[in-house]
Amino acid sequence: METMIEVKNLCKAYTQIKAIENINISLCRGDVFGLLGANGAGKSTTIECILGTKKQDSGTVSILGMNPQKERKKLFEQVGVQFQEANYQDKIMVSELCEITASLYNTCLNYNILLKQFGLSDKLKSFVSDLSGGQKQRLFIVLALIPNPKVVFLDELTTGLDTKARREVWRSLLELKAKGITIFLTSHFMDEVEALCNKIMILNKGKNIFCGTVQEAITASPCENFEDAYLWYIDEEDENESI
Numbered sequence: 001m002e003t004m005i006e007v008k009n010l011c012k013a014y015t016q017i018k019a020i021e022n023i024n025i026s027l028c029r030g031d032v033f034g035l036l037g038a039n040g041a042g043k044s045t046t047i048e049c050i051l052g053t054k055k056q057d058s059g060t061v062s063i064l065g066m067n068p069q070k071e072r073k074k075l076f077e078q079v080g081v082q083f084q085e086a087n088y089q090d091k092i093m094v095s096e097l098c099e100i101t102a103s104l105y106n107t108c109l110n111y112n113i114l115l116k117q118f119g120l121s122d123k124l125k126s127f128v129s130d131l132s133g134g135q136k137q138r139l140f141i142v143l144a145l146i147p148n149p150k151v152v153f154l155d156e157l158t159t160g161l162d163t164k165a166r167r168e169v170w171r172s173l174l175e176l177k178a179k180g181i182t183i184f185l186t187s188h189f190m191d192e193v194e195a196l197c198n199k200i201m202i203l204n205k206g207k208n209i210f211c212g213t214v215q216e217a218i219t220a221s222p223c224e225n226f227e228d229a230y231l232w233y234i235d236e237e238d239e240n241e242s243i
């Protein structure tokens with residue numbers, strides 16, 4: 001199986017705390033990986049170190065066989081990233097933002113098709129600033145997909161989306177998975193993780209406390225469903241710490 005993302009012994013500390021410690025992740029073509037953990041567990045730090053926008057203290061990262069800090073330009077032709085808060089000028093239309101994004105890449109998908117897929121066709125001539133929170137979130141996923149990436153990073157995938165929009169995003173992502181795209185996502189919703197991810201990692205205070213499939217997580221816990229199992233892992237860890 002072709003390895004798309006390989007992270008070895010990734011560590012990063014800030015002045016006050018060790019944000020992540022010895023994180024190892026290996027993802028193949030078509031994997032949908034969910035990085036889970038409470039607020040402050042270290043998910044964003046992990047993603048930023050993997051993308052090379054933060055420098056790790058130690059450990060190595062390879063995406064599509066490239067070093068994200070050294071081969072940025074070449075690598076990011078093939079990697080899509082969903083930004084939580086994009087920096088765009090105030091009065092820009094959806095079509096203009098898509099056009100500008102497309103102009104950054106050598107090869108692109110037709111953004112009109114992507115907008116349709118994510119239910120935004122009728123917003124083509126709207127200002128981005130006039131979109132609802134959920135519409136913006138979907139637009140950011142579209143922007144991440146414009147370069148026709150082999151790997152996409154989606155941070156807090158469906159935060160702020162209504163039930164129907166979430167289901168539509170899931171459906172679109174499963175289509176991407178079927179095409180062999182590797183998806184790295186973070187989410188606070190266990191139903192979403194269950195529906196999409198074939199591999200998960202639970203972080204607690206920067207440490208990997210579980211890595212495997214959703215089913216393995218349930219089986220290795222005393223719980224019957226994934227959300228209970230997730231909470232059990234985190235509580236278990238916190239209790240061990242306080243002993």
Ligand SMILES: Nc1ncnc2c1ncn2[C@@H]1O[C@H](COP(=O)(O)OP(=O)(O)OP(=O)(O)O)[C@@H](O)[C@H]1O
Pocket residue numbers: 014015017019037038039040041042043044045046
């Ligand atoms: N620039 C920074 N300087 C100092 N500490 C930081 C910095 N960024 C993050 N931290 C700390 O590192 C820890 C991990 O933060 P991180 O943002 O990676 O967590 P997260 O899992 O993404 O959280 P959330 O779900 O709230 O987005 C937290 O304790 C946070 O306070």
